[in-house]
Amino acid sequence: MLKAVIFDDEYIVLDVIRTIIDWERWELTLVGTATNGIDALDMIKEHKPDIILTDIRMPGLNGLTLIEKLNELVPTAQCVIISGFDEIEYYKKAIQLDVVDYLEKPITVERIEKCLDKMLKKIKRRYEFEDLKRKWNDSQNLIAEKKVLDILNQNVFVEEKWDEVIGIKTDEVTAVTVGLFHSNEKSYHDIAQVVTLSKSISNTKVLLVTNGSMQIIIWLQRGDSNQMSDIFVKLGELNILIGIGSTYSDPRKIKNSYLQAKDAVRMGRFIKDCGIIQFDELNFNHRLPDTLTTLEQNIIFNIRSANSEVVSRLVREFLKDIKHTNLSPDVVNQECLKLIYLGLEVVKETGVEYRWKEEHLIPHREIEKLSTFDDIEKWLQNRFNEMLDWMKQLRNNQKHVSVQTACEYIEQNFSKEISLEEVASIVKMNPSYFSILFKEEVGITYIKYVTKIRIERAKQMLKEGRNISEVSEEVGYFNHRYFSELFKKTTGLTPGQFKKQPKSTFK
Template identity: 40%
Template sequence: MLKAVLFDDEYIVLHGLQKMIDWSKYGIELVGTASNGLAAIDLVETYSPDIVFTDIRMPGMNGLEVVEKILEAAPEIVCVVFSGFNEFEYVKKAIKLGVSDYLEKPITIPMIEDTIQRILEKLHHQKTVLSLEEKWEDSRIELVQKATLDLLLQGDEVLPKWRKSFEEEVKDIVAVTVLALSEKGPDLPSHPSYFSVYIRNGAEHLLVIFHLEADSTELLNQLIYWPNEHGITIGSGRTYPDLTEAPKSYKEALQALRYGQFMEHGEWTRFEEIGENPNIPSDLSELEEAIIFFLRTGNKPGLYQQLEEFISKIQLQRLNPDVIEREILKLIYLGLEVAKETGEDISHLSQGNYLPHVDIRLLNTKEQMFSWLKQQMEMIMDWFLLIRKDKKHDAVEKACTYIEKNFSKDLTLQDVAENVGMNPTYFSLLFKEEMKQSYIKYLTKLRMERAKELLREGKKVAEVSEKVGYHTYRHFSELFKKHAGVNPGQYRDSF
């Protein structure tokens, strides 16, 4: 039911219209009346009516002033004014304000009923138009989401179709970044430098960021605290200026999310932070990627489960022995590449020369091959865990010493991993296992504690930002506020 209010300083008019009009017949509830402008405003704020009937001449605030204030706050409200003074200036101002009707006193019942009928027709039309607009917008959003998912899955093959779905917006896009989310969170705050498209692909929650400016500082600042505030984990792929490379960013984002969920919850993990092994192909299947993941993270049950799935898949495909042999060897050599990430000599892996491509030729059946595969992967895993146990403390201790000496520089995970002679991915997992926190959290905490010391000494915020390794003042301020609860300037002033 629609809600209406009635304002007039004449009791007879208020009482007469209230009693003599059958408001419910029109689907309207008269929720209140007022005899002065100030009371009228209070009534509107209290009930949020759909229709306002008001006289022009009222004490406190005249009717046109009331209408101006109402329409400024809620332009969708239908306003009808009436007056015993049919002056041109009143009419002109009323029209300019956007009133729906202007009635000259004395007001009669037929006049009000006729006006109500016109109002109802107008509201019905507005509702129809709004519904069509909403349906059109929903349809367009679905089209954009579908086209963007196609872009992630197929790349340049569907780029023309994707461009068409975005209409004019596409000409300003300078780069693309894909985020993979642990679950659907609230919308990422919008900004003139980028816009985002949310996509659900099966169990995957994706946020595709289209950059409208080369400077992505604002996006970085949002991603610093957005995941933690909403309890979600985010993995981001690299940013690519060529939209045809969106599938790469998509795959990288999924990898980053997987490692991010293993290492930290409610945090943002960048693909750049987990590192790459150039000797491991980028076009692996999901099963192969999962096997590498469980090897790196030292998860034996997970590894065995993935191996069983791999074997089941091979058996269902009824492949010939040569193909099976090739697929098994590929897995073994992927496992050896992961083993090499420790920085140790893998020639001692099997108490001598380890030649899988020779050993597998001695096997006659696929059952023997599958059994041998499990043995080899278990051997690699056991060697990997033994090396990790022996090296973990010394390597992380050396890394912490290096970080403490160099945290004021633009220090990357790659730099620290190289210092201890390890692959960045392996090092980041080792560091988390030993320190019970991720490398980036450790570095950030170290920098923030040093920043506090400098601020207590009265140093300028910009100077402190540089001294602790942040060359973007705003980035430093956002991180400091997240860590200390107040911005750097407020912290310094408190001392």
């Protein structure tokens, strides 16, 4: 609620205003009163009130001087002067100070409430303007981020697009480096501080771009490319895992640095929990063909679904493709280990610590003992079968209780913007894992379930004769047109048509 204060050197005036106004009705909290200007100023400093009703003549500091200081301390506050003096100079000064009104004593409830209404409307207009301004800025930032992401993901480098988005011509850039990390509120704040420090380096431009749960840092230099070493040292001191791609003198290779940063942060999880992982340190000199990327993704997806049969078949295909590429034994081991560790990352999504059946098993030491390709395949299949059997048993134990908790939370909060990520956090699960578990238990996706709950509640409210726009907002859809389209798609009728039906036909 908004905060209000009253200042007057007459106790009876303070008491009258305090008691005759229904502050709760105006959604105001009266946080204090004062009978002199010094105490009034201290109260302003402490409470930062939104609304001030003040006398002009008070001991210590008069009302007009107090308002001048108020405008410095809380420039958004709205003020009304209450005075027993009818002098033109006071009016002039009050106008200069942009007070909302000037009330002469004796005052009435009607006049004060009229002033309150005027002040609250001004505050509402300011909030609406600030909200509009924020939304505009957010939309511009999203557009700018989308353009940067397009550059990072484009197959063909378009120099005109670079010039438009980055604002530095490619022939002026001497070095480009991309970093990447998975963020939360704390890590984003820490990184932002180092990014700000990066911007202080001469001839350096830094971009911080959001892509889902990932934050991408782009360093562009027009000078000595060795200036970044100190920044990397500071990043390495943070309790965050950050992948850094190679530095290229040609900005047209920015996508290479970006993909390397993704590889670095993904593989870095298997090496350490936090700090800098530079792609160049990983020694990925031999890369599998790009055709295997989709195959690896399919394996991970089916591990998440605990589909043993499909995983087993895909692992055979994976190893078959590796065999045909004539990779060295070291690289074969490296790629098999990568797949095992990616599988372990999926297992972590359950939120429950996984332990191998064989105590103290360390995959990279185990695989080094294997001498033939058949031994490697058998070992890999056994490891995945063990993981998947554990996941199946766990999800059978988790499924009912966790999804039931989630459904109860949805039913209690469906009128709010509740994302899959939010509900997954309530049951302490990874969103991807929770999404699969939810559909298995309920039979429909999370989004469809939320929609079902909302539409059923909307039907009940429409039966009661409630206004359509009011119903739309109360079930969580602030875009009334979208609500109407969704309602018709679900029920076959628009909300208006549904509402007009005879009560005997309501379903």
